[in-house]
Every structure is written in structure tokens, then in C-alpha cells.
Amino acid sequence: xxxxxxxxxxxxxxxxxxxxxxxxxxxxxxxxxxxxxxxxxxxxxxxxxxxxxxxxxxxxxxxxxxxxxxxxxxxxxxxxxxxxxxxxxxxxxxxxxxxxxxxxxxxxxxxxxxxxxxxxxxxxxxxxxxxxxxxxxxxxxxxxxxxxxxxxxxxxxxxxxxxxxxxxxxxxxxxxxxxxxxxxxxxxxxxxxxxxxxxxxxxxxxxxxxxxxxxxxxxxxxxxxxxxxxxxxxxxxxxxxxxxxxxxxxxxxxxxxxxxxxxxxxxxxxxxxxxxxxxxxxxxxxxxxxxxxxxxxxxxxxxxxxxxxxxxxxxxxxxxxxxxxxxxxxxxxxxxxxxxxxxxxxxxxxxxxxxxxxxxxxxxxxxxxxxxxxxxxxxxxxxxxxxxxxxxxxxxxxxxxxxxxxxxxx
Numbered sequence: 477x478x479x480x481x482x483x484x485x486x487x488x489x490x491x492x493x494x495x496x497x498x499x500x501x502x503x504x505x506x507x508x509x510x511x512x513x514x515x516x517x518x519x520x521x522x523x524x525x526x527x528x529x530x531x532x533x534x535x536x537x538x539x540x541x542x543x544x545x546x547x548x549x550x551x552x553x554x555x556x557x558x559x560x561x562x563x564x565x566x567x568x569x570x571x572x573x574x575x576x577x578x579x580x581x582x583x584x585x586x587x588x589x590x591x592x593x594x595x596x597x598x599x600x601x602x603x604x605x606x607x608x609x610x611x612x613x614x615x616x617x618x619x620x621x622x623x624x625x626x627x628x629x630x631x632x633x634x635x636x637x638x639x640x641x642x643x644x645x646x647x648x649x650x651x652x653x654x655x656x657x658x659x660x661x662x663x664x665x666x667x668x669x670x671x672x673x674x675x676x677x678x679x680x681x682x683x684x685x686x687x688x689x690x691x692x693x694x695x696x697x698x699x700x701x702x703x704x705x706x707x708x709x710x711x712x713x714x715x716x717x718x719x720x721x722x723x724x725x726x727x728x729x730x731x732x733x734x735x736x737x738x739x740x741x742x743x744x745x746x747x748x749x750x751x752x753x754x755x756x757x758x759x760x761x762x763x764x765x766x767x768x769x770x771x772x773x774x775x776x777x778x779x780x781x782x783x784x785x786x787x788x789x790x791x792x793x794x795x796x797x798x799x800x801x802x803x804x805x806x807x808x809x810x811x812x813x814x815x816x817x818x819x820x821x822x823x824x825x826x827x828x829x830x831x832x833x834x835x836x837x838x839x840x841x842x843x844x845x846x847x848x849x850x851x852x853x854x855x856x857x858x859x860x861x862x863x864x865x866x867x868x869x870x871x872x873x874x875x876x877x878x879x880x881x882x883x884x885x886x
Contacts, residue, residue: 477648479505480532481515484525484544484553485627488517496629497542504636506695507728508645509654509705510538520544525556533620538644543627545610547589553624554613558597561617565595568602568611575609600624603639607631614640621647654705658694658716659726661877665692671719680712681705689866690873691732694724725880732876733761739883740771740821747879748817749775750788750809752800753827753843758872773817778809788812799836801826806844807853814848821882822848823875829864843871847878849886854878 481501487493498515505512513536518524525544532539544553558565572594579586593610596602603612603625610626612635623640625632660668665685672683686693696712698705717724726735740747749759759775762768778784781800785792790808798804809824827843828834839859846855858874860867 477510477538477644478536479510479512479538479540480536481512482525482528482532482539482541483515483517484520484541485517486520486550488543489519497625497627497632500629500633501540501542501636504641505644506655507657508641508648510644510648520550520552522552522556522559525553526560529557529560529622533622537619538621538623540623540625542625542632545593545612545624545626547587547592547609551592554595554597557615557622557624561597561615561622563598566598567591568594568596571596571602571611578609597624603635605631606634612639614643654698654709656696656698656709656713657728658696658713658724659730659732660692660694660720660723661690661725661732661873662723663692663720668692668694668720668723672716675715675719680715681708683712689870690877722881722884725877732873732880733765736876736879736883737762737765737768737771739880741767743883743886745820745883745886746771746773746817748773748813748819748822750813750816750822750824751775751777752779752784752809752825753829754825754868754871754875755779755829757868758823758825758875761872761876773819776813776816784809788816799834799838801828801834801836801838801842801844803844803846803855803857806846806855807848810846810848810853810855814850820849821879823879824848825871825875827858827867827871829867831864841867843867843874845871845875845878847875847882849882852882854882 481498483495483498488495495517502512516528518528529539541553544551554565575590575594576586590609597613600613600615603614605611605626608626608628608631612626613624615622625635665687681696681698684695696709698708725732751758756777762772776788778788781795784790788809789812794804794808806824806826809826810822813822824846828838828840830840833840841860843858843860844855846853860870
């Protein structure tokens, strides 16, 4: 099975909205062994949608359309699909009543134009929208599959994961390109490839490399029936883990933050943060994880010199002598976080995110990260390229990896 993705919306073409749905769907389809042939973005125009769908049905077995299922006049995906298939739109009374309840529960009278969202393509299977008023739809026409999904990501993602993906996996049995992703950190693409080539002749599944900042995804691809592909992938994974060791931090959809959260929870340890140049980004990453209150006590964004002294308790003489961006200050921040929040592990991050240097003339991208426990305090000096956001993100990545490695050995 091969897929085309068609994303509908003028806002995507103008750049007012980022097209995150394309990335989400592509990742999910690859995880199910369904390669994506093409991703297209088209305007809210019935003719453009119809032409894109016609092309997709010629080239692929599956066409997924996102967006254009709303209540306004420029939401035309249903109409375009119905027209190209020669099918009519009919009122689904059950969905109409659900929408009425949706608005009633919020104390609002349903606008008349929302009635449009209860019009469905005749013969389609309705996909329930748990977070909005636009239902999705699935159709099977001449052996080709068409799936309509709402545009808002929080609506699309749960609908796809719970109702669409299981259906596609079942339909695709026997024609699988099974993919397993190993998540790596600490080695770039070229260094990873060198280490993997050093294993010797690679007669196992092919591997793709996808860089994400300081992280690299290794995608192992096995073809054939599910059992045979899984055996090949398992053997490849063993060989990769043997040569890469703890540079592999997870697999699938794991994030560094997920792994750190799991280790902290398992070991019943607590974490605190003292951030300067990262501006609270690491705290935001940690608190995005459900249940993080079990291990995360709190964080301090000590951005100014005054905050480092008065709020975090750092010694002014140390700051004057070493400078705010220094190894000693990063260590003091990590230890200060532990002291302030009474935690088992504290993290300190200080650096220069740019675009200008500090008064000492230190280069933009210079960052120090430290992690302190009651028995040790480890630190790293780093020099990052890129803009402010990239420097902040990479500092947070390195901090999480340092915490992960310390937790593994506790």
C-alpha cells in the first residue's frame, strides 16, 4: 500500500498556519509500513482539491485529505470528493444531534451553518470527532481508499490514531514495509554511519538517518510478512545496540524527556532546574509529560545577575570572578536548584544565545550545562551554532541526556 497526503487550506499556502499534519501523518504511515508517495498542499478550491485527489487515486492506493471540513463557505473538501466520485451529500441525523448537544453543553445555540458538517458522502463510514464538530470519513472505491480528516491537529491526531491507523494496519497485512526507529544522541550522522559500517558487511535491513538537532533517528526497514520483517529488524537492532551502546536512548516515539521521566519515576528520584539562557525551555519540556509532578519539584529561570544572586543564592564573588557564563556558575546553579527545591538531581544551564556576545566577549553559542546530585556534579562546555532558538533547544537536549546517563548509573 502507498499513500498520498493532500492538505487543504489557504492558510497553509500563505504560511499563517504551519503544516504539522503532514509530518504527523507521514510518521504514522511509515510506522505502519505504508510509504508516502507525495504530500500536496492545495487551496480552498473545489477544482484544485478534485484535481489533487484524481492524481492521488491514479498513483496510490490511499489518499488522505486534511482540512476543509468546517462549517464555512470555503470548507469544500466534502463537496470536492463527492463530486469527483459522483456521489451525493446526505444529512446524517445522528451527527446533527451530536453537534446540537456539543453546543448545548457549552450553553450556545448551534449556528445554522454548522448543519453543513452533518452532511456526509453517501456510502462513507463516519469517523467520530471527539474534540470538535467536524466528523471524518472513510471510503473504499474500486479498491482505493479515501480518508477525510479535520484540519485542527488536536482533532486529527486522536481520530487517526484511534480509528484510522488500526484499520490501515489490518488492510496492509502481507504487504508490509515494517519500520522501527531507534533514537540516538551524542553522535552525528556521519559518525553513526562510520560506527555502523565498522560492524562489517551489512546484510540486514537498510537503514535511514534522520537528524534532529543533536539527535539522530535510525530507521530500520524490513520488508515482507510481519513475522519475517520483525525477525530481521530485531537482529539488526541487537547489532546496532551492541555497537552504539547508550548513544541509543529510546525507540519509536520516545523522547529524551520521556526516558528521563521514566527513569526518575522508576528510581523514585526528584529533579529541579536552574535555567538562564534556555529561558525555561527545559522546564516546559519536562512539564509537557503527564505525571511529571511525581518527580519534578520546580524550576528557576535565573536570567539576570540579580536573580542568580537573590533568588538562586549564588555567591556574588563567584559570579564576579568567573563570569555568569562559566563552568563554576553552571555547577553552582545546579547545586543551588537542589538546595532550593530539596531534590535529588539539579540542573544548571548558563550560556549566550545571541545574537550578541556578553560584556566579557564570550562567543555566541557558548553554553555550560551541569547536573548535581548529593555525590557528584558533572558539567559540560558546549559551543553551539545556529540562532537563539536552536541554541536553547540544544542546551535542553544535552541537559536531558546528561541527566539520563547519570540516572542509568544510580
